[in-house]
Amino acid sequence: MPEATEPQPASPLRAISLEVTAKPTFIHWTALILLVISVGINYVDRGNIGVAGKSLERDLGLTQGQLGMLFSGFFWTYALFQLAVGPLIDRFNVNWVYAAGYLVWSAATAATGRANSFWLIFGLRLLIGAGESIAYPAYSKIISATFPETLRGTANAMIDAGSKLGPALGVVVGVKLVNSLTWRGMFEAIGLVSLIWLIPWTLLIPYLHVGKVEKSDIQPPTYLELVQKRPLWGTVLGLFGANYTWYFYLTWLPYYFEHVRHYTHDRLAWIASLPFFLIAASSMLAGLMADKLIRLGGRPTLVRRSFITTGLAACCLLMFAAIEVGNEQWSVGLLAAASCSLGLFSSNHWALTQTLAGRNGAGKWTGFENCFGNLAGALAASLTGAVLGMGYSFYVAFAIACGFLIVGIIGFWFVIGNTQTVVWASESAPLPVARP
Numbered sequence: 001m002p003e004a005t006e007p008q009p010a011s012p013l014r015a016i017s018l019e020v021t022a023k024p025t026f027i028h029w030t031a032l033i034l035l036v037i038s039v040g041i042n043y044v045d046r047g048n049i050g051v052a053g054k055s056l057e058r059d060l061g062l063t064q065g066q067l068g069m070l071f072s073g074f075f076w077t078y079a080l081f082q083l084a085v086g087p088l089i090d091r092f093n094v095n096w097v098y099a100a101g102y103l104v105w106s107a108a109t110a111a112t113g114r115a116n117s118f119w120l121i122f123g124l125r126l127l128i129g130a131g132e133s134i135a136y137p138a139y140s141k142i143i144s145a146t147f148p149e150t151l152r153g154t155a156n157a158m159i160d161a162g163s164k165l166g167p168a169l170g171v172v173v174g175v176k177l178v179n180s181l182t183w184r185g186m187f188e189a190i191g192l193v194s195l196i197w198l199i200p201w202t203l204l205i206p207y208l209h210v211g212k213v214e215k216s217d218i219q220p221p222t223y224l225e226l227v228q229k230r231p232l233w234g235t236v237l238g239l240f241g242a243n244y245t246w247y248f249y250l251t252w253l254p255y256y257f258e259h260v261r262h263y264t265h266d267r268l269a270w271i272a273s274l275p276f277f278l279i280a281a282s283s284m285l286a287g288l289m290a291d292k293l294i295r296l297g298g299r300p301t302l303v304r305r306s307f308i309t310t311g312l313a314a315c316c317l318l319m320f321a322a323i324e325v326g327n328e329q330w331s332v333g334l335l336a337a338a339s340c341s342l343g344l345f346s347s348n349h350w351a352l353t354q355t356l357a358g359r360n361g362a363g364k365w366t367g368f369e370n371c372f373g374n375l376a377g378a379l380a381a382s383l384t385g386a387v388l389g390m391g392y393s394f395y396v397a398f399a400i401a402c403g404f405l406i407v408g409i410i411g412f413w414f415v416i417g418n419t420q421t422v423v424w425a426s427e428s429a430p431l432p433v434a435r436p
Contacts, residue, residue, distance in 0.1 A: 036162035043166030045109045051174035052183035068385015071251040075377035078129035085137045086367030095205045098138040105131030110191025113184040140366035157287020157347035161280040168276030175269040221424040234415030239373030241408025245401040247377035275339035282343025304352040309413045311344025316405040323398040
C-alpha cells in the first residue's frame with residue numbers, strides 16, 4: 001500500500017512541479033530520441049580505443065602497461081570535469097552547453113586518426129573526456145526537469161540502452177573500419193560523421209523550452225550541503241563499484257577476445273559486441289518493469305534499489321562462474337548472462353539519483369557522483385593493464401571486477417538505506433511574503 005503524503009503548500013516550486021508532470025510533448029520526445037543517439041555516439045567515441053588497442057600496440061610498439069594508460073586517459077578529465085559541469089548547466093542553457101561539449105569530443109576523435117605518438121593520442125583522449133563530461137549531468141538535468149517520476153525509468157532506460165548499443169555497434173563497425181581503413185581511418189570516419197548530429201540538435205534547441213521549466217525561485221544546493229548527505233555517498237560508492245566492471249568491459253573486453261580467445265576479426269566483431277547488445281536489451285526491459293511497479297504503488301527508491309542490487313549480485317556470480325569454467329561456449333554464455341544482469345543496474349541507478357536529488361539538486365548531484373564514479377574507469381583501465389603487464393592472467397582481472405561489484409552493492413543498499421527524496425535547505429526555508 002503506498003505511503004500517505006502530506007499536502008504541499010502552494011509555492012512557485014509547487015507550480016513548476018505541476019507543469020513538469022504534464023504529459024511530455026512531441027518536442028520533448030524528439031529531444032529524447034536525439035539524446036539517445038548522441039549517447040550512443042558518446043560511447044562509440046570513448047570505447048573505440050579498445051577496438052584499436054591491438055593495432056595501436058603493434059603499430060606504435062606499445063606495452064600492455066602503456067595501452068592501459070591510453071585506455072585510462074579519457075576517464076581522468078571525464079571524471080574531474082564533472083565538478084565544473086554541474087554549476088555550468090545550472091547557470092547557462094544546458095542545451096547549448098551540451099552542443100559545445102559534443103563538438104569538442106567529436107573533433108578530438110577525428111583528430112586521433114592523425115596522431116602519431118603515444119603522448120599525442122593520450123592528450124586527445126584527455127580532450128575527449130573533457131568534452132564528454134557534460135553528457136550525463138545534462139541528461140539528468142533535462143530528464144528530471146521534464147519527465148514525471150513514472151516515465152523517468154523509461155527515459156533513463158532509453159538513454160542507457162543508447163550507451164550500451166553505442167559500444168556494441170562501435171565494436172562491429174569499428175572492427176570493419178579498422179580492417180578496411182586502418183585504425184587511423186576508423187577514428188577519422190567516426191569523428192567526422194558524428195558531427196552531423198549537431199545539425200538537428202541546434203535546429204531543435206529554440207523549440208525545446210527546458211529553460212522555462214528550469215527557472216525557479218528555489219536555488220540549487222551548494223556542494224557543501226551536498227556532501228553532507230549520506231545518500232550521496234551511497235550513490236558515489238555504488239556507481240564506483242559498478243562502473244569498474246562496466247568500464248573493464250568497455251576497454252578490455254575486445255582485447256581479451258582477440259588476444260586471449262584468438263578470435264578472427266569477423267568473429268570478434270559479433271562476440272565482443274554481444275555483451276553490450278544484451279545489456280542494452282535488459283536495461284530497457286528493467287526500466288519499463290521498474291516504472292510499472294512504481295505505477296502500481298511501489299516506493300520509487302525501494303523499487304530501483306532492489307533492481308540495482310539484484311543486478312549487481314547476479315552479475316558478480318555469473319561473471320565469476322564464467323572465468324571458472326573451462327568450456328569456451330559455457331564461458332561466453334555465462335558472460336552473456338552476466339551482461340544481462342548488469343542491465344538491471346544500469347537503467348535504474350540514474351533514475352534513483354534523480355529521485356533522491358530532486359529537480360533542484362539533480363545537476364550538481366549527478367556531476368559529483370559521476371566525477372568519483374568514473375574514476376573507476378581510469379582505475380579499471382590502468383589496473384588491468386598493470387596486472388597483465390606483471391604477467392598475471394585475465395582471471396585475476398575478472399576476479400578484481402567481481403570484488404568491485406560487491407562494493408557497489410554495499411553503496412546502493414546499505415549506505416543509501418531507506419532515504420526518499422532529499423529536502424534541501426532552500427526548499428525548506430519559508431517563502432518571502434509579498435507586501436501590499
